[in-house]
Amino acid sequence: MSRYTDFAPTRGFTGRARAADRDPRLPPGQYDARDGWPVLSAEVTPQLTAADWTFRVDGLVTTPHTWTWDEAHALPASEYRGDIHCVTSWSKFGVRFGGVSLDAFLAAAGPLPGATHVVAYSHTGYTTNLPLADVTGGKAWIVWEYEEGPLPAEHGGPARLIVPHLYFWKSAKWVAGLRLLDHDEPGFWEQNGYHHRGDPWAEERYSGD
Amino acid sequence: MTDALPTSEGFVPPSRFAVPGRIAVSNRAAATWQRATVLEIRAETPAVSTFRLKVPEWQGHLPGQHLMLRLTAEDGYVAQRHYSIASAPDGSGEIELTLDHVPGGEVSGHLHTVARVGDTVEVRGPLSGFFAWPGDRPALLLGAGSGVVPLMSMVRHHRAAGLDLPLRLVVSARTRQDLIYAAEYAEETTAVLTRTEGRLNAAHLAPFLGADGQPEGGWEAYVCGSNGFAEHASRLLVAGGQPVDRIRIERFG
Ligand SMILES: Cc1cc2nc3c(=O)[nH]c(=O)nc-3n(C[C@H](O)[C@H](O)[C@H](O)COP(=O)(O)OP(=O)(O)OC[C@H]3O[C@@H](n4cnc5c(N)ncnc54)[C@H](O)[C@@H]3O)c2cc1C
Numbered sequence: 001m002s003r004y005t006d007f008a009p010t011r012g013f014t015g016r017a018r019a020a021d022r023d024p025r026l027p028p029g030q031y032d033a034r035d036g037w038p039v040l041s042a043e044v045t046p047q048l049t050a051a052d053w054t055f056r057v058d059g060l061v062t063t064p065h066t067w068t069w070d071e072a073h074a075l076p077a078s079e080y081r082g083d084i085h086c087v088t089s090w091s092k093f094g095v096r097f098g099g100v101s102l103d104a105f106l107a108a109a110g111p112l113p114g115a116t117h118v119v120a121y122s123h124t125g126y127t128t129n130l131p132l133a134d135v136t137g138g139k140a141w142i143v144w145e146y147e148e149g150p151l152p153a154e155h156g157g158p159a160r161l162i163v164p165h166l167y168f169w170k171s172a173k174w175v176a177g178l179r180l181l182d183h184d185e186p187g188f189w190e191q192n193g194y195h196h197r198g199d200p201w202a203e204e205r206y207s208g209d
Numbered sequence: 210m211t212d213a214l215p216t217s218e219g220f221v222p223p224s225r226f227a228v229p230g231r232i233a234v235s236n237r238a239a240a241t242w243q244r245a246t247v248l249e250i251r252a253e254t255p256a257v258s259t260f261r262l263k264v265p266e267w268q269g270h271l272p273g274q275h276l277m278l279r280l281t282a283e284d285g286y287v288a289q290r291h292y293s294i295a296s297a298p299d300g301s302g303e304i305e306l307t308l309d310h311v312p313g314g315e316v317s318g319h320l321h322t323v324a325r326v327g328d329t330v331e332v333r334g335p336l337s338g339f340f341a342w343p344g345d346r347p348a349l350l351l352g353a354g355s356g357v358v359p360l361m362s363m364v365r366h367h368r369a370a371g372l373d374l375p376l377r378l379v380v381s382a383r384t385r386q387d388l389i390y391a392a393e394y395a396e397e398t399t400a401v402l403t404r405t406e407g408r409l410n411a412a413h414l415a416p417f418l419g420a421d422g423q424p425e426g427g428w429e430a431y432v433c434g435s436n437g438f439a440e441h442a443s444r445l446l447v448a449g450g451q452p453v454d455r456i457r458i459e460r461f462g
Contacts, residue, residue, distance in 0.1 A: 008244055008281060010330055012323040015286040016315040022286070029289050031315070038462035039436040042339055044443040044453050088291055088462070125454075154440060192339045193239055206336065208240030 025083050025093055027200040033090035039154045040088055042188075043124050046174055050158045053123070055105065055142060056177035062110035066177075069158070072142065075100040080141050080164055085200040087167040097162050098145030102135050105142065105178070115180040119187060120161050122174040127187035129196065130170055132180065135163055142175060167198035167205070242279065242331045243267070247324055248303065253389045257355065258321060259295060259307045264332060269298050271341040272362035273431065273459075276334025278306070280319055290316045293358040293433075293459070294335060297365035307389060309355040340459045342431065344372050349417055349428035349451075351409070351442045353381040354389075356434025359459060361390050363431070364397065375424040377417055381409045381438065409438075411445055418449035427452070433459040 026032060050069040058064035067075075078101040085091045111132065118135060121127045134140070144151050144159045151157035156173025163170045169189045190196055195204040203209060249261035270276075272294075279289040296305040310321040324330075342348055342363045350360040357380050367376045381401040382388040388400055401409050416422050430451050432442045439460045446456055 008329060008331060009283045010280045010319075010324075011328050013280045013282050013288075013319050015280070015282045015288055029287065031288065036462070038460070039439075040460050040462070042458055044447055044456050044458065045440060089289055090462070154436065189339075192337055206239040206333075 023093070026091055027085055028203050029205075030085055030089055030091040030200065033092050036090070037092060037155065038086065038088065038090055040086060040169075041126075041154070041173060043126065045154050046124050048123050048153070048158060048174055050144075053158045053174075055159065055175060057105050057109040057180070058177065059118075059180035060112040060115035060182060061106075061180055062112060063108070065105075065109050067105070072100060072105075072159070073144075075104045078104070078141060079145075080143070080162060082164055084162075084164050084168055084171075087169055087194065087198065087205050091200075096145075096147050097141060097143040097151075099141050099143030099159065099162075101138060102140040102142060102161070102178075103138065106136060109180075111180055114182045117181045117184045119179045119181060119185050120170075120172040121176055121179070121187075122156075122160075122172045123176045124174055126172055126174075128170050128172050129185050129187045129190055130163060130166070131184070131197070134166060134170075134197075135161075135178075139163065139165060165199070167195075167200055169194060170198050239333060239336050241266075242333050244329050245332045247326050247328045247330070249326060250324065253307060254387050256310045256387070257307060257389050258310070259305050260320060260324070261296075261303060261305050262330070262332070263303050265302055267302050267304060268335075269300065270294050270304070270335035271338070271343055272297060272366040273340040273342045273359045274335035274337060275340075275359065275459075276304075276306075276332045276336060278316065279331040279333075280316060281331070288315050291336070293355075293362070295358045295361055297362055297369045299369065307355060307358045307361075340431065340433070340457050342366075342429070344370060344374070346429040347375040347424035347426065348377075349430045350376070350378045351381075351414075351430065351432045351434075351446070352378070353409075353434035353438040353442070354387075356432075356438060356459070356461060357389050359433055360431060361393070364393075367397075375428075377428075379409065379413060379417075381434075409442060409445065411449060414445055414449050418446070418451060427455065430456045431459075432456060434461060436460045436462065 056066040079098045081096050083093045118130050140163045160173045161175040198204050243266050245262040245264045248263050251259045275291050275293040281287045292306045295307040308317045311317045352360045378398040383404045439458050
């Protein structure tokens, strides 16, 4: 949490939503983006087709493995229905993403006992770090569907990682792979001042929070 | 995009992108809320105003950085949004933000219709070194609407510091009336008025992207605005030959 203690009301500010009827699904400091879905990537959206897309799991695993689009689609389908939260303060309720649980990929690669963290990286070179425990046990997915259609390119299509219980910069767009490590290694935004973990309920926005 | 997939030997980002951050950010400044007092409110266009704030503990910023602004109601309800810093760093303990009045907008609506000189708000920052421009490389700046705000900080810094490295600004607005900071632009700026000329196109960028238009070492390109503009402008840059790993994008949502 931020260290601020002394609360200072702004004259005349009442806010659109009263604290009392604030949606309980909304973490602190967030607002409901409703039908909007802001795009917040720092890079040029890559022109990546399904045929170009691959996903690799390596590092501290028994069997490093790369899946093509078709191979990934042959894994058991899984979906996420729920909320997502971006560090730039919007949240979106009740969305659906379709793809495969990350557990299915990890099971095939076989994490070694020493693996504690992962670096997720994308086909653009973007990276983000996560504790292994945050992406196992049904908490993370590789997805290619948004609602009932294909995932739009600007939102990470053809496929992205989603880790919905953390701020969305952890959910690497255009995901290319996951490297398992025995230590934590800050990724792109983490090196640019963001928090290492990014729990929206604890408001872990910037390093130092 | 797939010509260099990562190998098991080492962690190699698979494309040329991997745009490096520009500066290290101060964790302390980013984590601490500070009280800011509104010193001045200036209309820029019918829908856009600049808010000059006194932030006594401001640690300074680089052109292109943004902050988080928070409003708190009497009962503790808070709303916070990100805003780019419009002013050049000048060590004065004062900074300027320029806000578009978003119809129905909670934070911009309050600042445009209720706030007045003497009010306080809270800010934390500056944040994110990624879009920062320390004034070290030739810069090609593309902005639309309020996306010109962080770019204007760069232009102002370029002038105030008397830098002579190349800097070009291409701004897009519907009409001249909607053009933020219109009176401040000089030869470095090309304004594209989309209502009359149509939207930004390859011809507007051609003078800067051809072999003759490039400064030595090439441009660092900064694109800022709505997502629609960012997608369009960044594609034009790539098509015009600007390297993908030298395009930085700030999307306002
Ligand atoms: C890094 C960054 C820098 C930025 N810099 C700037 C800047 O320099 N200048 C600038 O002007 N903006 C900037 N922005 C955008 C800014 O953060 C805000 O998104 C913007 O000011 C709108 O906030 P708001 O509270 O006024 O509107 P919001 O209340 O967030 O509303 C946004 C839109 O959603 C609609 N809406 C939201 N909730 C509801 C609801 N409950 N019912 C009906 N409609 C709703 C509103 O009508 C409006 O159209 C920046 C954004 C980022 C990420």
